[in-house]
Amino acid sequence: MKSFAFAQADTPETAVAEGVAAGRFIAGGTNLIDLMKLQVETPAKLVDISRLDLSDIEESEDGGLLIGALVPNSDLAADPRVRERYPVLSRALLAGASGQLRNKATTGGNLLQRTRCYYFYDVDARCNKRVPGSGCDGREGFNRILAVLGTSEACIATHPSDMAVAMRALDAVVVTLGHDGDRRRIPLSDFYRLPGDTPHLETVLRPGELITHVALPAPPAGRSTYRKVRDRASYAFALVSVAATVAIEDGRISAAQLAFGGLGSQPWRDPAVEAALVGHAPGDAAFNAAADALLAEAKGFGHNDFKIPLARRTLIAVLRELTETEA
Amino acid sequence: MHFQINGQHHEADPDIRTTLLDLLREHLGLTGSKKGCDHGQCGACTVLVNGRRINSCLALAVMHQDDEITTIEGLGTPDELHPLQAAFVRHDGYQCGYCTPGQICSAKGMMDEVEKGWPSYVTAELDETGELTRDEVSERMSGNICRCAAYPNIVDAIQEVWEARA
Numbered sequence: 001m002k003s004f005a006f007a008q009a010d011t012p013e014t015a016v017a018e019g020v021a022a023g024r025f026i027a028g029g030t031n032l033i034d035l036m037k038l039q040v041e042t043p044a045k046l047v048d049i050s051r052l053d054l055s056d057i058e059e060s061e062d063g064g065l066l067i068g069a070l071v072p073n074s075d076l077a078a079d080p081r082v083r084e085r086y087p088v089l090s091r092a093l094l095a096g097a098s099g100q101l102r103n104k105a106t107t108g109g110n111l112l113q114r115t116r117c118y119y120f121y122d123v124d125a126r127c128n129k130r131v132p133g134s135g136c137d138g139r140e141g142f143n144r145i146l147a148v149l150g151t152s153e154a155c156i157a158t159h160p161s162d163m164a165v166a167m168r169a170l171d172a173v174v175v176t177l178g179h180d181g182d183r184r185r186i187p188l189s190d191f192y193r194l195p196g197d198t199p200h201l202e203t204v205l206r207p208g209e210l211i212t213h214v215a216l217p218a219p220p221a222g223r224s225t226y227r228k229v230r231d232r233a234s235y236a237f238a239l240v241s242v243a244a245t246v247a248i249e250d251g252r253i254s255a256a257q258l259a260f261g262g263l264g265s266q267p268w269r270d271p272a273v274e275a276a277l278v279g280h281a282p283g284d285a286a287f288n289a290a291a292d293a294l295l296a297e298a299k300g301f302g303h304n305d306f307k308i309p310l311a312r313r314t315l316i317a318v319l320r321e322l323t324e325t326e327a
Numbered sequence: 328m329h330f331q332i333n334g335q336h337h338e339a340d341p342d343i344r345t346t347l348l349d350l351l352r353e354h355l356g357l358t359g360s361k362k363g364c365d366h367g368q369c370g371a372c373t374v375l376v377n378g379r380r381i382n383s384c385l386a387l388a389v390m391h392q393d394d395e396i397t398t399i400e401g402l403g404t405p406d407e408l409h410p411l412q413a414a415f416v417r418h419d420g421y422q423c424g425y426c427t428p429g430q431i432c433s434a435k436g437m438m439d440e441v442e443k444g445w446p447s448y449v450t451a452e453l454d455e456t457g458e459l460t461r462d463e464v465s466e467r468m469s470g471n472i473c474r475c476a477a478y479p480n481i482v483d484a485i486q487e488v489w490e491a492r493a
Contacts, residue, residue, distance in 0.1 A: 001344045003344060004343065006343050026387070029386065030382070030385045033385045033387060037366070050390055074445065077446070078444070083454060084454065091453075094448040094450075095448050097470075099440065099468075099469075100370060100381050100382045100436075101367060101382065103379045104381045104382070233466075233469075234465070234469035235469040
């Protein structure tokens with residue numbers, strides 16, 4: 001690990017002031033410390049935000065929840081309000097990592113975790129995300145875990161989070177504090193950048209900008225689930241995951257919110273998928289149309305070609321389950 | 328830097344990069360916590376921080392000066408074993424023993440999570456927890472790898488302690 005300057009922040013404002021000057025925020029540290037050991041990340045300064053007063057989950061006026069950025073993943077998953085009103089979020093959190101990691105990893109940090117692409121982690125490999133302009137060894141390499149949606153010439157990495165997939169389906173909003181006290185509310189749909197030719201720039205956060213909360217709007221109507229397909233039954237990243245809420249009225253799908261993990265360069269959501277469902281009777285015709293919409297632009301790179309049919313089958317299985325429709 | 332570990336105050340002056348695990352082992356001589364992968368994948372380094380289980384290899388010591396840290400040395404002694412330690416012996420819940428301190432610290436933290444009513448990935452209904460079935464133990468302990476594959480006996484040991492205290 002490269003050495004670093006260390007500062008402990010007492011308030012969000014001092015954290016931002018420290019962070020603006022080439023600082024990297026650290027809270028749970030479960031991803032960042034690992035990347036620092038490997039020298040994938042070599043921050044000049046760490047700003048410890050773990051003692052800030054951002055660990056509460058509050059009711060918001062619109063019937064939603066305001067989640068402090070430092071709420072640990074395990075506490076968020078176990079919160080009675082989340083379990084009752086946003087079960088898809090509880091399920092997604094519980095599908096991720098291990099008990100130890102969920103106890104330390106935070107809500108804000110989970111959103112900002114980095115890809116687990118092997119070539120990003122291997123400092124001897126070429127990786128445009130780690131070293132801009134160096135090339136990508138993933139395209140022609142062992143790309144089984146990598147993305148099939150939203151990729152670019154420069155990068156085919158996946159975003160690894162389960163939590164963020166559920167939050168994307170729930171229309172979560174990232175609340176930040178920036179330089180000069182500037183507060184922003186950034187819908188998760190605008191938060192992540194597509195890799196393009198700058199895959200090292202993953203979000204729209206500005207230097208020093210601190211995530212203080214994640215806001216969930218009032219829960220959507222209908223039933224929800226989080227289905228995760230992975231190489232072992234526990235403690236593994238998703239090959240494909242689906243966070244879904246679906247409501248039915250008068251025999252037709254009246255609302256649908258779906259997001260996908262393991263497929264995209266970011267937690268993936270496509271309005272065309274939902275448009276293929278809403279207004280239609282639940283059944284394989286509509287479900288296949290939704291899968292067609294999701295996968296129209298999907299592109300495999302060899303080892304990960306299997307994700308495309310797997311995503312179709314997983315999506316259809318989730319939709320059958322939520323709508324109680326037989327094959 | 329100052330630390331509160333197993334009820335005792337410690338002073339140390341480690342490099343800023345020092346993980347909590349390396350602090351325990353290399354600076355304070357508390358070698359019960361083990362370094363397996365050093366990347367948060369194996370669980371051998373599991374300790375309790377303010378009663379919650381974490382991977383001490385993915386924690387910077389400097390960030391835990393105000394916390395109450397409990398290691399395997401703080402759970403029991405050779406003369407007075409913690410019930411989990413005694414149950415692991417009784418059920419042969421190990422072979423080489425390297426993962427055992429992490430398994431036991433993790434099991435302690437895990438049982439406290441179940442007592443708080445926290446669900447797991449395999450809990451059928453999110454509002455209904457408390458039963459610590461074999462599937463629940465396996466899921467909740469999946470962050471602790473045993474390369475000797477003593478898993479069946481580890482589950483037996485944990486279930487016995489859980490049922491005795493419930």
